[in-house]
């Protein structure tokens with residue numbers, strides 16, 4: 001059975017997309033290093049917290065306060 005060119009192209013597109021996504025993620029992680037400051041108090045965010053929650057914008061104290069106020 002032959003695989004059509006279309007199927008090959010589709011497969012390559014997926015691989016390319018995944019690779020681009022992975023590269024973008026690594027680049028963002030590298031560029032983000034050292035800029036992980038809380039948007040509220042401008043204190044550095046704990047690296048362990050940052051690793052656990054890459055999208056974290058607040059330090060633990062401000063996040064806790066934020067969640068309390070939101071409830």
Ligand SMILES: [Zn+2]
Pocket residue numbers: 038039040041042043058059060061062063
């Ligand atoms: Zn903070």
